[in-house]
Structure formats: structure tokens, C-alpha cells
Amino acid sequence: MTPVVEIRNVAQFEGQDVFIQGWLYNLRESGKILFPLLRDGTGILQGVVVKSAVPAQVFEAVRALTQESSLRARGKVRKEKRAPGGYELDVAEVEVLQNVSSERPYPITPKEHGVEFLMDHRHLWLRSVRQRAILGVRHEIIRACRDFFDDRGFTLVDTPILTPSACEGTTTLFEVEYFDQKAYLTQSGQLYNEAAAMAVGKTYCFGPTFRAEKSKTRRHLTEFWMVEPEVAFAQLDDIMALAEGLVAFVVARALERRREELKTLERDLSKLEKCAPPFPRLAYDDAVNLLKEKGSEIAWGSDFGGTDETILSESFDRPILVHRYPSHVKAFYMQPDPERPEVALCVDMLAPEGYGEIIGGGERAADERLLLRRMDEQKLPREAFEWYLDLRRYGSVPHAGFGMGVERVVAWICGLDHVRETIPFPRMLNRLTP
Amino acid sequence: MTPVVEIRNVAQFEGQDVFIQGWLYNLRESGKILFPLLRDGTGILQGVVVKSAVPAQVFEAVRALTQESSLRARGKVRKEKRAPGGYELDVAEVEVLQNVSSERPYPITPKEHGVEFLMDHRHLWLRSVRQRAILGVRHEIIRACRDFFDDRGFTLVDTPILTPSACEGTTTLFEVEYFDQKAYLTQSGQLYNEAAAMAVGKTYCFGPTFRAEKSKTRRHLTEFWMVEPEVAFAQLDDIMALAEGLVAFVVARALERRREELKTLERDLSKLEKCAPPFPRLAYDDAVNLLKEKGSEIAWGSDFGGTDETILSESFDRPILVHRYPSHVKAFYMQPDPERPEVALCVDMLAPEGYGEIIGGGERAADERLLLRRMDEQKLPREAFEWYLDLRRYGSVPHAGFGMGVERVVAWICGLDHVRETIPFPRMLNRLTP
Numbered sequence: 001m002t003p004v005v006e007i008r009n010v011a012q013f014e015g016q017d018v019f020i021q022g023w024l025y026n027l028r029e030s031g032k033i034l035f036p037l038l039r040d041g042t043g044i045l046q047g048v049v050v051k052s053a054v055p056a057q058v059f060e061a062v063r064a065l066t067q068e069s070s071l072r073a074r075g076k077v078r079k080e081k082r083a084p085g086g087y088e089l090d091v092a093e094v095e096v097l098q099n100v101s102s103e104r105p106y107p108i109t110p111k112e113h114g115v116e117f118l119m120d121h122r123h124l125w126l127r128s129v130r131q132r133a134i135l136g137v138r139h140e141i142i143r144a145c146r147d148f149f150d151d152r153g154f155t156l157v158d159t160p161i162l163t164p165s166a167c168e169g170t171t172t173l174f175e176v177e178y179f180d181q182k183a184y185l186t187q188s189g190q191l192y193n194e195a196a197a198m199a200v201g202k203t204y205c206f207g208p209t210f211r212a213e214k215s216k217t218r219r220h221l222t223e224f225w226m227v228e229p230e231v232a233f234a235q236l237d238d239i240m241a242l243a244e245g246l247v248a249f250v251v252a253r254a255l256e257r258r259r260e261e262l263k264t265l266e267r268d269l270s271k272l273e274k275c276a277p278p279f280p281r282l283a284y285d286d287a288v289n290l291l292k293e294k295g296s297e298i299a300w301g302s303d304f305g306g307t308d309e310t311i312l313s314e315s316f317d318r319p320i321l322v323h324r325y326p327s328h329v330k331a332f333y334m335q336p337d338p339e340r341p342e343v344a345l346c347v348d349m350l351a352p353e354g355y356g357e358i359i360g361g362g363e364r365a366a367d368e369r370l371l372l373r374r375m376d377e378q379k380l381p382r383e384a385f386e387w388y389l390d391l392r393r394y395g396s397v398p399h400a401g402f403g404m405g406v407e408r409v410v411a412w413i414c415g416l417d418h419v420r421e422t423i424p425f426p427r428m429l430n431r432l433t434p
Numbered sequence: 435m436t437p438v439v440e441i442r443n444v445a446q447f448e449g450q451d452v453f454i455q456g457w458l459y460n461l462r463e464s465g466k467i468l469f470p471l472l473r474d475g476t477g478i479l480q481g482v483v484v485k486s487a488v489p490a491q492v493f494e495a496v497r498a499l500t501q502e503s504s505l506r507a508r509g510k511v512r513k514e515k516r517a518p519g520g521y522e523l524d525v526a527e528v529e530v531l532q533n534v535s536s537e538r539p540y541p542i543t544p545k546e547h548g549v550e551f552l553m554d555h556r557h558l559w560l561r562s563v564r565q566r567a568i569l570g571v572r573h574e575i576i577r578a579c580r581d582f583f584d585d586r587g588f589t590l591v592d593t594p595i596l597t598p599s600a601c602e603g604t605t606t607l608f609e610v611e612y613f614d615q616k617a618y619l620t621q622s623g624q625l626y627n628e629a630a631a632m633a634v635g636k637t638y639c640f641g642p643t644f645r646a647e648k649s650k651t652r653r654h655l656t657e658f659w660m661v662e663p664e665v666a667f668a669q670l671d672d673i674m675a676l677a678e679g680l681v682a683f684v685v686a687r688a689l690e691r692r693r694e695e696l697k698t699l700e701r702d703l704s705k706l707e708k709c710a711p712p713f714p715r716l717a718y719d720d721a722v723n724l725l726k727e728k729g730s731e732i733a734w735g736s737d738f739g740g741t742d743e744t745i746l747s748e749s750f751d752r753p754i755l756v757h758r759y760p761s762h763v764k765a766f767y768m769q770p771d772p773e774r775p776e777v778a779l780c781v782d783m784l785a786p787e788g789y790g791e792i793i794g795g796g797e798r799a800a801d802e803r804l805l806l807r808r809m810d811e812q813k814l815p816r817e818a819f820e821w822y823l824d825l826r827r828y829g830s831v832p833h834a835g836f837g838m839g840v841e842r843v844v845a846w847i848c849g850l851d852h853v854r855e856t857i858p859f860p861r862m863l864n865r866l867t868p
Binding site: 004006008021022023024040041042068069070097098100101104106107121123124126127131132135136138139142143146150153155156157158159160161162163164174175176177178179181183185192195196197198199200201202207208210212214222223225232233387388390391393394395396397423424425427429432433434 | 438440442455456457458474475476502503504531532534535538540541555557558560561565566569570572573576577580584587589590591592593594595596597598608609610611612613615617619626629630631632633634635636641642644646648656657659666667821822824825827828829830831857858859861863866867868
């Protein structure tokens with residue numbers, strides 16, 4: 001029986017008769033030979049249909065195929081150095097499943113389309129070689145993150161999406177009608193992670209998070225995925241090393257397993273290859289001085305803007321760890337540096353090449369009274385955080401963790417200008433479809 | 435330097451001096467010897483503190499420890515057959531990080547507590563041996579699902595949580611204020627999966643899904659996780675085999691890697707060990723006949739109720755695949771059986787021992803006109819599904835997939851009566867906290 005073969009595996013079937021199931025990606029005609037490019041989601045294979053070698057109806061059926069028409073083709077796999085991928089299919093027979101009507105042709109043609117048009121057709125745009133390459137890299141990055149934590153004894157603890165209160169204020173929360181209550185979509189699993197770390201020692205969560213920001217920058221989505229580890233007894237240096245290890249592992253894995261996809265995306269691989277530890281560690285104070293030297297008007301005490309982040313990250317050839325920001329620009333749960341309480345034991349990682357912040361984290365305040373004071377200062381409702389305060393009442397320990405935004409890492413590793421292509425179905429201020 | 439050691443690894447440090455960091459799980463006193471049970475999230479280790487062998491303040495510090503107090507202990511690891519886990523720590527020194535106040539003691543004591551009380555203290559309850567075992571099995575099940583698909587050439591395509599419309603009607607949807615629009619929390623990634631399958635051939639999504647059902651049964655959560663594969667060119671038999679392979683793989687993995695946790699949960703492992711392929715396949719017609727024989731009053735054409743599912747699943751010693759339900763009880767996108775259009779090419783998998791439906795899926799209608807007719811019948815708004823209909827206009831192919839609910843699988847494999855313990859922070863009709 002003739003086997004049905006995925007295009008990625010054709011090399012194993014050289015000289016054999018196989019079925020390929022897929023779609024017409026492109027069709028070229030050269031005299032009495034047709035060259036249909038077939039795609040099946042695992043690769044692209046060039047078919048060859050020689051008029052004199054096949055029944056007339058086979059030749060005519062292939063010649064009539066329109067872009068994205070679906071078909072089954074039978075033929076022999078032949079090695080062919082000049083063909084993309086190194087193999088061709090000598091087509092003997094075709095079964096057309098659906099010929100896309102020429103009155104309603106496939107909307108995405110090889111010509112240039114505007115971004116809004118492509119986003120409106122995201123469900124079809126994903127079929128392009130470039131978008132498929134991004135999906136592959138994204139998948140590998142996610143798998144690498146999970147492998148990294150799974151292989152180091154972390155327990156996955158899925159934190160809830162529907163939450164009764166806000167982690168860092170309510171202005172950027174999506175509100176949900178939860179029967180007769182209000183709920184909010186999570187912005188971070190961190191507070192729940194802290195509870196889990198006291199139960200399992202080392203934990204991580206990995207899921208979608210939400211931010212109702214009215215910003216339309218190239219770095220913001222309203223729905224994005226985050227991986228967040230949290231480690232009992234860890235201190236700032238420990239999680240800086242953990243963050244460095246994770247990012248180096250993810251980059252190495254992408255280079256090892258997705259080199260083809262990265263080449264398709266025309267990524268400069270030499271820049272990724274430089275991203276090996278140690279990553280430079282830079283105190284906030286030193287980062288401010290560096291920025292001033294480079295002409296920024298930043299003053300000590302401010303958080304970095306996008307431009308500052310770009311200047312910093314372009315000053316190094318690998319990711320950098322900026323630590324000990326002023327406490328007042330950071331969230332209420334950050335642990336102040338005991339030697340210098342005006343700065344927090346926190347860290348951000350900035351990706352190189354201007355891709356901005358990809359990780360934020362730090363040590364969490366372990367003392368109940370300190371937390372209560374900071375919550376008062378920030379006017380947070382104590383009642384909603386009683387369970388969180390319990391973690392400081394019943395065996396409080398030093399602990400630390402961070403969150404890494406998947407889409408920004410995908411944008412950086414793939415070399416994309418905008419995060420909108422890093423997630424299959426992006427959600428933005430003006431985009432909730434398809 | 436004395437190493438800090440995780441309890442799971444103490445066997446590697448026999449005879450050595452180590453630090454253990456963790457919490458007091460329990461304290462037993464026997465004459466002039468104290469036996470503190472220490473937990474660190476990776477295991478439990480019995481300490482031994484002999485009054486005559488340590489400074490008085492060490493002995494008194496351990497004697498004063500309350501449940502869940504946090505500490506660092508230094509001591510020598512000694513093999514001890516009689517101790518739980520086979521090792522003990524001869525404690526030489528302790529540093530108490532926080533002694534839980536006896537005026538505000540740890541709320542979960544070894545005595546029995548009501549479920550609502552435990553659920554209110556879920557952030558602490560997770561520290562119990564039993565809950566930690568469930569977290570471990572859940573983690574393994576999730577990892578096994580991902581490994582299964584990753585190793586078989588599936589591409590992970592994360593489908594959106596915020597969606598503009600309903601997959602199967604709007605009565606059980608959570609509504610979200612999305613700037614000046616309405617959005618809904620996803621009930622299934624399936625429709626998006628179908629788009630992805632046309633792009634990558636074999637895809638899966640794995641994320642939280644939501645159902646605003648006002649039911650308070652032991653099988654329902656409002657927020658739960660689903661893994662959903664979708665395969666271009668697959669037909670009903672293909673996805674029945676895929677579902678069978680997945681479930682057998684997951685059960686085998688749990689038995690292989692989480693035997694200790696399953697024993698902690700007092701799971702009857704012999705019942706899980708029977709769950710090897712082939713799983714019985716049963717047409718809906720035959721299932722109805724079997725139910726009637728067993729005294730059910732079901733009539734052909736009705737969907738199964740919970741009791742029917744229990745009767746069916748208790749009739750076999752492994753999961754069963756029930757296929758070809760009446761079309762009218764299934765969703766609009768189901769492909770009718772061409773030989774018998776009154777039944778759909780769909781399948782549900784029922785877990786044994788009365789755990790009910792864990793998988794639902796089938797072939798998807800590939801024809802645009804058929805879909806339009808079924809959408810009209812079910813009064814679904816065509817405009818919201820235009821993008822979905824595009825998949826039938828531009829190279830439609832047969833395709834099939836299914837969804838597996840993680841929490842029900844965890845309940846079954848762990849042998850739990852209620853799904854509320856299968857997810858770290860359950861969300862139910864009357865439960866949105868902590």
C-alpha cells in the first residue's frame with residue numbers, strides 16, 4: 001500500500017511511491033512541465049508534472065489548481081539538488097479535494113498586503129512560510145522553558161486566571177461578570193506562586209496573563225503568556241542566576257532545534273550565539289550613570305522609559321541584569337535592601353538589540369509588618385490580601401522569583417519588530433478578532 | 435562548606451553534615467529525645483535531637499517549635515530503616531526563622547476540618563502531604579500530554595482566551611469588558627485549532643477554558659484546563675486511536691514516575707495498570723442498548739446523563755470510546771456520518787470507575803453549505819463565524835480533533851471524588867477565593 005508521507009519525512013522515502021496530502025502553495029509552468037509547490041504544514045515540496053508522462057486529465061487538473069487548493073498527490077520521491085529541500089515528487093496522479101474558486105480566490109497573494117489586512121486574515125496568514133516559522137520558534141521556546149524547570153525539580157502549579165483582586169492596582173485590569181460578583185483577569189500568578197513555593201519549595205506557573213493597557217506600542221499585547229518561577233529560600237543572587245540560566249538555555253535550544261526557521265526569518269544568528277553566560281550585572285545606579293553618559297536626561301529615582309531600555313540594551317552584546325531599582329517605583333511586595341532600604345532587591349533583564357525588558361522579579365518582602373505598611377502607603381485593600389499575609393504568619397521564609405514574558409522573548413529571538421506576530425491570535429487595544 | 439540539601443536528595447549525603455531548610459510538619463517528644471518532622475516541599479525528613487548531645491538552647495529551640503514554623507537545621511544524615519523515607523537527620527544546630535505564634539497558630543491542624551474551611555485556606559492546605567501528591571500527579575499528567583504531542587510532530591498553537599463570540603452558544607459564557615466592546619472567555623480553542631491545523635498539519639492548544647455553568651456537581655469547575663489536538667486529513671478512526679494513545683501514555687507515565695504520590699493517595703494501582711490499549715469502542719446505539727439492559731430509561735436520541743455515564747464506565751475495566759452520537763445532540767460543526775446522517779462522526783471517551791467523560795471530539799464538517807445550514811438551524815450569527823467559514827472556502831480538507839479535560843483526568847488517576855482538589859486554586863459557582 002502506498003504510504004501517506006509528511007513532507008518533512010520525504011528523504012526517508014527516496015525512490016518510493018508516496019501520497020502527499022496538502023495545499024497548493026504556488027504553481028510554475030515551464031513549457032510542457034508543471035512545477036506545483038505543495039505544502040502540508042510540515043514543509044514544502046516541489047512536484048513535477050510532465051505532460052508526456054501523465055494522463056491528460058492529471059496534467060489539466062494540476063494546471064487548473066489555484067492557490068491554497070487542497071489535494072492528494074501520488075508520485076515518486078526523487079533526490080534533486082536544485083529543488084528547495086533537496087527532493088522532488090514526480091507526480092503520477094492527483095485527487096483534488098477542493099479547487100479554490102477563481103471567483104473568490106485566496107485573499108493573501110504573493111503581493112504586499114497591509115498589516116491590518118493580514119491581521120484581519122490571521123486565520124489564513126498563519127499558513128505562510130514566515131508565520132509558520134515563528135509558530136515553530138514560539139513552540140520551542142515554550143517547550144524549553146518547561147523542560148528547564150521540570151528538569152530542575154520545579155513543580156508546575158497553575159495559578160488562577162479569574163481572581164478576586166488586583167496584584168498591582170486596578171487601573172489595568174479586565175473586569176469579568178462572575179455570577180453575582182466581579183472578578184478580574186490575572187496580571188500575574190506571583191502571589192499564588194508564593195503560596196505554592198511554601199508548599200513545594202520550587203514552583204512555576206505558565207499561562208496567559210492580561211493587561212488592559214490603552215497603549216499601542218510594538219511591545220504590548222492585552223493577552224500574553226508568562227512563565228513565572230518562585231523559589232523558597234532564594235535570594236536576589238539566586239534568581240539572577242536562575243534567570244540567566246533560563247534565558248541562555250532557551251536561546252541555545254532555539255539555535256539547536258530551530259535553526260532552519262530562524263534562517264527563514266533571516267535572523268542574524270551570530271547575535272544570538274553571543275548570548276552565553278555570564279550576562280553583565282548592572283546596579284540601577286550604574287545604569288543611570290551609563291544612560292547619562294549616553295545623553296539621557298534620566299534622574300536617579302525614575303523608572304526607565306522605552307528609550308532608556310533601548311540605549312542600555314544596545315550597549316551590550318548579550319542580555320543584561322539590572323538590579324536594585326529605587327523601591328518607590330516597584331510593587332509593594334518587593335524586599336528592600338537591608339543595607340540601603342531606598343532600593344529594592346529586584347532585577348529586570350533587558351534583551352540585547354533594543355528588545356527591552358523580558359524578565360522582572362526579585363526578593364519578596366517576608367515580614368508581615370513591612371507588607372502591611374507598604375500596602376497602606378499604596379492604599380491597597382487589606383482584606384483582599386489576608387490570605388497572602390498568611391504566608392508571612394505561618395512560617396515566613398526568604399523567597400524570590402520572576403516572570404518572563406513569552407512574546408517579547410519570541411520577538412527578540414525571531415528578530416521581529418512588533419510583538420503582534422509572536423502569538424497566534426494577538427489581542428490588542430483595537431484587535432479582538434478573528 | 436556544609437551543603438544545603440533538598441530532602442528528596444538526602445540519600446546522596448549519607449554520613450555527611452548538611453543544612454535542611456524548611457518547616458516543622460510535626461513534633462514528637464520521647465523522654466529526652468525530640469523527633470521533629472521537617473518538610474521542605476520536596477519530602478519529609480525526621481530529625482533527631484538528643485538532649486545530652488546538643489547545647490541546651492538547641493534542644494529548647496526545637497522543643498518550642500510550633501507547627502509550620504520555618505527553620506534551618508544542620509545535622510548529619512544517617513540511614514535508619516525505621517524512619518519514614520529511610521533516613522534521619524541527627525540535628526546539631528537550628529536557626530529558627532519564624533516561630534509561628536501560639537496565639538495565632540497554624541489553622542490547619544491534624545484534626546478533621548470541613549471542606550469549606552480547607553477551601554478558604556487553600557493557600558495553606560496545599561502544604562499537606564496529600565495535596566502535594568495531587569500537585570505532583572497533575573504536573574506529570576500535563577507534562578505527559580505535552581511530551582506526547584511534541585514527540586509526534588504536533589505544533590503548539592496557543593489559542594486566544596479573549597474571544598469575540600461563542601463556540602457553542604452564549605448561555606454559559608463569562609462576559610468581559612474589553613475597552614468599549616464585549617468579549618467572552620474561551621470555552622474551547624477548537625475553532626482556532628482548525629485554522630492552525632490548516633497551517634501546520636497537526637496542532638494542539640493547551641490552556642485554561644471557562645464555563646459559566648450554574649451547576650454544583652463534583653465534576654464541574656468554572657475554570658479548567660484543556661488540551662486539544664486537531665489534525666488535518668484525520669478521520670474519526672484516526673482520532674480515536676490518537677485519544678487512546680494519549681490516555682494510555684498519560685496513565686503509564688503517572689504509574690512510572692508518580693507511584694509514590696499515588697500510593698500516598700491510596701490509589702488502587704491495579705485498576706490503573708489495566709488501562710492499556712485497545713480500549714473498547716462502542717457505537718452510541720450499542721451503548722443505549724447496554725444501558726437499557728442495565729435498567730436505564732434512556733431512549734435513542736438523548737444525550738447521556740451523569741448516571742448513564744457512570745453505568746457505562748463501570749461496565750468496563752478500562753476507558754471506553756463511545757462513537758456516533760445522534761447529530762442533534764452535538765455541536766453544529768460535527769460531521770454527519772455520510773452513511774447515516776442522523777449520527778455524527780464524533781467520539782467521547784469515558785474513564786472507568788464512574789469518572790465520566792474525559793474526552794470529546796470528532797470529525798469537523800468540511801463543507802461550507804452544510805455548516806451554513808447547521809448554523810442557521812442553531813441560530814448562530816453568521817458574521818462572527820465568517821473567518822471560520824473561510825477554512826471551508828480556501829482548501830477545505832477532512833480534519834478531526836478532540837479536547838481532554840485535565841482536571842477530570844487528574845481526578846480519575848488520583849482517585850478523587852471531587853474535581854475541586856485537582857487544580858491548585860479551584861473556581862466554582864460559589865468560590866472565587868483565595
